[in-house]
Structures are given as structure tokens and as C-alpha cells.
Amino acid sequence: MAVRYNEERKIFRLDTDKSTYLMGLTPEGYLGHIYYGDRLFKRVDNYMLRMEEAPFTPSVNKREKSAFLDSFPMEYPTGGIGDFRESCLNVRNEAGQMGCEIHYVTHEIYKGKKPLKGLPASFGTDDEVETLDITCEDPVLGLQVILSYSVFEKENVITRSVRLHNTGSQHLKIEKVYSACLDMDNEDFEMLTLQGAWARERHIQQGKIRYGKQMVSSVRGESSHQQQPFFALITPGTSQQQGKVYGMHFVYSGNFIGQAELSQFDSVRAVMGINQEEFCWNLKEDQEFQAPEVVMVYSSEGLGQMTRSYHDFYRNHMIRSKYNHKKRPILINNWEATYFDFDTEKLLDIAREAKACGIEMLVMDDGWFGVRNNDDCSLGDWKVNTDKITGGLKHLVDEVNKIGLDFGIWFEPEMVSPDSELYRNHPEWAIQIQGREAAQSRQQYVLDLSRRDVLDYVYESVASILRSANIVYVKWDMNRCLCDLGSAYLEKEQQQELFHRYVLGVYELQERLVTEFPDLLLENCSSGGARFDPGMLYYSPQIWCSDDTDAIERLSIQEGTALVYPLSTMGAHVSDCPNHSVGRVTPFETRGHVALTGTFGYELDITKIPQEDRKMIPDQTRMYHKYHELIREGDYYRIASYSENHLYDCWAAASKDKKEVLVTYVQVLGRPNVHSRRLFLQGFDPEGVYLLEGTQEKYTGEMLMKCGFLIRDFTGDFKSRLYHFMKAE
Numbered sequence: 116m117a118v119r120y121n122e123e124r125k126i127f128r129l130d131t132d133k134s135t136y137l138m139g140l141t142p143e144g145y146l147g148h149i150y151y152g153d154r155l156f157k158r159v160d161n162y163m164l165r166m167e168e169a170p171f172t173p174s175v176n177k178r179e180k181s182a183f184l185d186s187f188p189m190e191y192p193t194g195g196i197g198d199f200r201e202s203c204l205n206v207r208n209e210a211g212q213m214g215c216e217i218h219y220v221t222h223e224i225y226k227g228k229k230p231l232k233g234l235p236a237s238f239g240t241d242d243e244v245e246t247l248d249i250t251c252e253d254p255v256l257g258l259q260v261i262l263s264y265s266v267f268e269k270e271n272v273i274t275r276s277v278r279l280h281n282t283g284s285q286h287l288k289i290e291k292v293y294s295a296c297l298d299m300d301n302e303d304f305e306m307l308t309l310q311g312a313w314a315r316e317r318h319i320q321q322g323k324i325r326y327g328k329q330m331v332s333s334v335r336g337e338s339s340h341q342q343q344p345f346f347a348l349i350t351p352g353t354s355q356q357q358g359k360v361y362g363m364h365f366v367y368s369g370n371f372i373g374q375a376e377l378s379q380f381d382s383v384r385a386v387m388g389i390n391q392e393e394f395c396w397n398l399k400e401d402q403e404f405q406a407p408e409v410v411m412v413y414s415s416e417g418l419g420q421m422t423r424s425y426h427d428f429y430r431n432h433m434i435r436s437k438y439n440h441k442k443r444p445i446l447i448n449n450w451e452a453t454y455f456d457f458d459t460e461k462l463l464d465i466a467r468e469a470k471a472c473g474i475e476m477l478v479m480d481d482g483w484f485g486v487r488n489n490d491d492c493s494l495g496d497w498k499v500n501t502d503k504i505t506g507g508l509k510h511l512v513d514e515v516n517k518i519g520l521d522f523g524i525w526f527e528p529e530m531v532s533p534d535s536e537l538y539r540n541h542p543e544w545a546i547q548i549q550g551r552e553a554a555q556s557r558q559q560y561v562l563d564l565s566r567r568d569v570l571d572y573v574y575e576s577v578a579s580i581l582r583s584a585n586i587v588y589v590k591w592d593m594n595r596c597l598c599d600l601g602s603a604y605l606e607k608e609q610q611q612e613l614f615h616r617y618v619l620g621v622y623e624l625q626e627r628l629v630t631e632f633p634d635l636l637l638e639n640c641s642s643g644g645a646r647f648d649p650g651m652l653y654y655s656p657q658i659w660c661s662d663d664t665d666a667i668e669r670l671s672i673q674e675g676t677a678l679v680y681p682l683s684t685m686g687a688h689v690s691d692c693p694n695h696s697v698g699r700v701t702p703f704e705t706r707g708h709v710a711l712t713g714t715f716g717y718e719l720d721i722t723k724i725p726q727e728d729r730k731m732i733p734d735q736t737r738m739y740h741k742y743h744e745l746i747r748e749g750d751y752y753r754i755a756s757y758s759e760n761h762l763y764d765c766w767a768a769a770s771k772d773k774k775e776v777l778v779t780y781v782q783v784l785g786r787p788n789v790h791s792r793r794l795f796l797q798g799f800d801p802e803g804v805y806l807l808e809g810t811q812e813k814y815t816g817e818m819l820m821k822c823g824f825l826i827r828d829f830t831g832d833f834k835s836r837l838y839h840f841m842k843a844e
């Protein structure tokens with residue numbers, strides 16, 4: 116049993132294979148956090164709630180209620196009543212006053228997990244997950260707060276979400292509703308986050324937490340290039356293999372906050388949820404609000420163990436696509452090959468050459484619709500431009516299919532260009548503030564997805580194209596942030612619901628898409644990786660990682676991304692040099708090895724690249740066929756980080772049975788006059804003996820991991836090598 120309640124001691128206990136989570140009730144019914152950490156096996160107690168120390172619980176000493184609330188490790192703190200640390204729930208009553216206090220009422224424990232209405236969320240069978248719903252109540256407001264905890268024992272994951280139900284007769288305003296809180300004593304924690312910008316997403320950053328609040332957040336309407344809805348609290352000295360790690364990851368694609376607050380009493384309150392900026396939800400009588408899910412992982416074996424928990428969890432319990440455990444087609448995308456300058460003949464030329472090299476799918480990117488010959492028009496006008504796509508889309512797709520390739524297509528469904536038929540006919544469909552000129556970004560506006568008519572138009576635009584030809588893949592792009600928030604459709608009091616309603620609209624569109632087209636391979640994208648989040652994974656098994664396809668910049672991007680996301684989700688392509696983002700020239704082989712760690716594909720004009728590069732593609736596609744399963748399904752180990760040592764990078768994919776390990780080594784900068792480099796490999800069976808492919812060399816797993824492996828005979832910059840080890844029978 117993963118979830119238990121001890122009636123006598125009033126303790127809730129959640130156990131995964133390697134962790135335990137405890138909560139307890141005070142005599143008044145406050146729900147407090149007792150413990151999260153290594154798995155406990157014996158009896159548990161609630162003394163960590165410190166109810167025997169002053170300030171005593173309010174039922175013992177009413178005078179000290181606010182002092183109690185300001186230090187008690189509250190499981191789900193509410194605002195306005197005397198806990199002055201960050202609250203998770205702020206509610207304003209009909210009289211305009213903000214205050215909410217909740218107490219335990221009842222709970223339910225059941226096998227399995229219920230879906231979250233309108234939101235992406237993890238799932239599992241009755242054998243895989245057990246759920247605890249704790250119902251708390253504020254009788255003054257007439258508000259029920261249902262805290263849900265789902266325990267995935269095998270993956271060492273606990274997910275949390277919150278549902279509000281207005282059971283009273285007041286019109287309530289929910290000004291803040293976070294999804295999870297973790298109140299713990301400080302252990303000198305450091306905060307690890309994923310920071311970035313366009314073309315350099317998700318770089319790992321780490322620093323000691325200080326008194327006060329430190330956070331990651333987005334107010335851009337998307338999860339963003341700049342900050343990932345993830346953070347981990349880690350103990351000093353944490354490495355890949357040791358140290359305590361508490362990870363929190365938000366299953367949401369809009370504005371978020373993830374924050375750690377070090378208090379006066381050296382406790383840390385970690386919270387995660389929808390950002391309260393420009394958020395206010397009207398909750399009328401009998402209405403419900405569902406807050407999104409947070410995925411929590413605890414590891415006492417360093418970051419590597421946390422990473423593998425997240426990878427297993429997302430592959431087993433978040434990605435629904437039938438491609439999740441299947442080989443992805445090797446695609447060639449024409450974006451960096453042609454940008455907007457292409458036609459049917461050009462695409463067919465690329466397709467013919469691609470086929471000859473073992474590539475399996477052609478993806479037609481931006482520029483095929485309206486009169487879009489550059490990026491200043493036509494978004495919203497999803498009609499094929501037959502001046503470019505001569506003979507029409509079906510003709511093109513059929514011809515590509517005849518060549519022997521599948522066909523995929525690009526959309527940016529959420530947007531409208533001011534220069535478009537759609538905007539001329541429906542200016543009120545764009546998000547704008549009345550009387551204020553809305554800011555354009557990439558010459559485009561954002562459609563108001565809180566409107567049913569807009570949702571239906573957008574969906575039909577995409578679906579009718581997909582129905583018209585044999586299209587098996589869609590790249591769903593989104594190329595600007597949201598600002599000038601205003602809806603011509605929503606009531607005045609609902610305007611602050613727009614950010615969240617927009618995200619719900621995106622989810623509804625993608626839900627409809629994958630329901631009508633269950634065989635479609637969907638790849639989400641947002642100017643590269645601005646919406647690389649677990650919410651998107653629920654709809655698409657892969658997400659475009661970054662517009663930066665440079666093999667060296669990708670080392671940091673992919674390292675940060677793979678900290679929490681399975682390699683199978685990382686869109687990665689080989690592109691041409693000098694690289695279009697940084698102007699760097701790297702060997703074609705290195706570009707192939709780095710892209711192999713993701714979904715693998717090409718983004719170049721195969722009819723124009725140098726012959727020596729072109730000649731390497733058949734070998735690279737064979738390499739993908741050889742390793743795709745290992746990379747997609749295996750365990751990922753981070754062995755050395757170029758962002759830390761500034762010289763070289765190394766990672767490994769190991770099969771679950773440890774029979775096979777593929778080590779990728781990239782030497783970013785060579786050094787003169789050095790010995791061979793020793794690397795402590797990981798992912799091997801210590802008892803096993805392994806043969807290194809292409810040699811007669813045999814190694815024990817134990818020596819590779821404890822004594823190390825030598826990288827020999829390696830000179831030059833930006834060079835890479837694969838080392839493939841097979842267990843000798």
C-alpha cells in the first residue's frame with residue numbers, strides 16, 4: 116500500500132520505493148508537513164510538527180494563533196490569516212476582503228488516478244498509482260479545497276494538484292491558487308534551476324538560497340525560453356551520484372512560479388503553481404477550479420537518480436502518443452534549408468536526395484500558405500499558396516509519398532498577422548486592450564483562445580488541411596509571448612482569467628487534434644524551446660528543443676533539457692555550417708552524434724551541402740537505426756559537463772538490463788601535451804564484462820565505473836566519438 120492513514124496518530128503516509136512523505140493533523144485540523152525524504156520502514160510520529168513547542172497550537176493558546184501560523188509547517192498555506200510566508204491560496208469574499216483558513220474535513224484513498232478536467236496530467240493503472248484526496252474546508256467562505264496526492268511507487272514520484280469547489284452562496288474571487296507546497300527545515304539548500312534565452316534554452320544554474328524569496332517564473336503566457344517551470348532544492352556537494360535532491364516540475368504551459376523562501380526560523384517553503392500576476396478567477400456558487408499538477412521527485416542519490424525518475428515517469432505516465440515507445444521517423448525539415456524560398460519542385464528535389472540517404476520524412480515548414488513569403492503576413496489564412504505549392508498540397512504529398520517519404524507540415528495556429536484576411540475580417544479575435552495599440556512581435560498578434568468561435572476556426576483550419584492529404588506529422592509552433600491582455604469577448608470581471616483561459620484553449624485544441632488524428636506524430640515548438648514543458652508532453656511525444664542547432668551550444672541546451680526530460684522528447688537535427696545561429700563550423704560527424712541524443716533529423720538543403728558531408732548521411736541514418744531504441748528507452752547518465760569543465764562533454768545511454776551502453780564523448784577544445792583523459796563511466800553492471808565495439812578490448816563494468824575509462828588518441832576541437840559497449844555473454 117502506497118498510501119496509509121493512521122487514525123490514532125492522525126498521520127498520512129505516502130511511500131514510494133525509495134521515499135516517504137508524511138503529513139499530520141493538529142487538534143484543530145490544520146494539515147502540517149512532517150517529513151519528505153528517504154524511505155521509512157518503521158512506525159512514524161508527528162513530533163516534527165513541533166506542537167509541543169511555543170507558540171502552541173491555537174486550541175491551547177488563542178493569543179498566539181498568528182505566531183503559530185507564521186511558523187507551522189503548513190501543508191497548504193492560505194493567505195490573509197497570519198501566516199506571513201508565501202501563501203498558496205488567496206481568496207476574496209463578496210465584501211471585497213481577502214482571507215481564507217482551511218481545516219481538514221475528510222479524505223479518500225483509492226487505487227489509480229483521476230484525470231484533471233481540461234488539463235494535461237499524469238496517468239496510471241490501478242496497479243501503478245494510488246491516490247489520496249484530502250478535503251479541507253473554509254466554512255466562512257463556503258469553500259472546499261481538495262488536495263490530491265498520487266503516489267507512483269516504482270518511479271519514486273508523488274504528484275500533487277488542488278481542486279477548489281465553491282459550496283457556499285458567495286461569489287468568490289480566487290486571486291492565487293498554487294498547486295503544491297513543501298515546508299521543510301533548511302539543510303543549507305541550494306536551488307538548481309534551468310535558465311535561458313532564445314537559442315540558448317535551459318542552461319543549468321545553481322546557488323545557495325538566501326533569506327527571503329528566490330524564484331523562477333514566467334509572465335509571458337508560455338512556459339518560456341527564459342525559465343523552466345522546474346527547480347530542485349539540493350544539499351551542498353550534490354553531484355550526479357550523491358546528495359539529497361527535491362525536484363518540483365509543473366505540468367503547465369503558461370505563467371508559472373516556482374519559489375523557495377528561507378524564513379526567519381530557518382525553514383524553507385517551496386511552492387509551485389500558476390503565477391498570480393494578472394490572475395484572478397471568479398468562482399461562483401457550485402463552480403469548481405482545477406489547478407494543474409506538480410511532479411515531485413526526491414532522490415538521496417544525487418541528480419542522476421532524480422533525472423532517471425523523471426525520465427521513467429514521463430515515458431510511462433505522461434506521454435500518451437502511440438509514438439512514445441516507437442521509433443520516430445528520421446525527418447528532413449526545410450526551414451534552415453530554404454526558409455520561405457521554396458516551391459513544389461524544390462521540396463521534391465530535397466525529398467529525392469533525402470530518400471537516397473535513408474531519410475524517412477519530409478517536413479514542410481513555415482511559408483506554404485496565404486502569401487507568406489516572409490514573416491510579416493498571412494498567419495491565420497491557412498489556405499495553401501498554390502503559386503508555390505503548384506499542383507496543390509495533395510499533389511505534393513502524393514509525390515513525396517511516391518518517392519518513398521512520409522510527409523509532415525508546420526502550423527502556427529494560435530497567431531494572426533495584422534496583414535491577413537483573418538485579421539481584416541475579425542480584428543476583435545486578437546488579444547488587445549481596447550484603445551491601445553497592441554505590441555506586435557514578429558509582426559503578429561495572438562488569437563483570443565478564450566473564445567469558442569476562435570477555437571473552432573483554428574481547429575478547423577488545421578484539421579481540414581490534415582484531412583486533405585496523407586499528412587502524418589505536425590509541427591505546432593508558437594512564436595511570440597502574450598501581452599496587452601484584453602479580450603473583446605470576456606466580461607469585465609473575467610479579464611484576469613484570460614492568461615489561464617488561453618492555456619486551456621491551447622490544451623483543448625491539441626486534445627481535439629490528437630483525438631481526431633490518433634496516428635499523428637505531433638511535435639510542439641515555440642520559437643525553438645519556449646514551450647518545452649510537461650504539459651505539452653501530454654499531447655506531443657517530442658518538442659523542438661531550440662532554434663540553435665549548433666552542436667556545441669546544443670551540449671548545454673540538451674544537458675539542461677535532459678536533466679528532467681527523456682532523450683526521446685528532445686527535437687534535435689543536424690544542420691548546415693557555418694551554423695545559422697552562432698556562425699560556428701563543427702564537423703558533420705559531431706553534429707550527427709549530438710543530434711542522435713534526441714529525436715534525430717536534418718535541417719539543411721541536402722541538394723547543396725558539401726559532398727563530403729552529404730556522403731556521411733547514409734552512415735548517420737544507419738547509426739540512428741542501430742541506436743534509436745537504446746536512446747529512447749534506456750537510462751541516461753551524465754558523465755561530464757562541458758558547461759562545468761569548459762573542455763569536454765560526455766553522457767551515456769544504458770539499456771535497462773545493462774547489456775548495452777552507448778557513451779558519447781565530445782571534445783570541445785583540444786589541449787596540447789596531455790595524457791589520455793580518464794572518465795568515470797556509469798550505467799554498467801559492475802559484475803559484467805563488456806566488449807568495446809570495433810576493438811578486442813574487454814572491460815569489467817566495475818573498473819569502468821570505479822577506475823575509469825581512458826579517452827585516447829584524441830586531438831582537435833569540436834570532435835566527437837561514440838563508444839559502444841556490449842556485455843560479453
Ligand code: DGJ
Nearest residue numbers: 450480481641642643662
Ligand atoms: C520557429 C521555429 O522554432 C523554427 O523551427 C521554424 O519553424 C520557424 N519558427 C518558422 O517560422
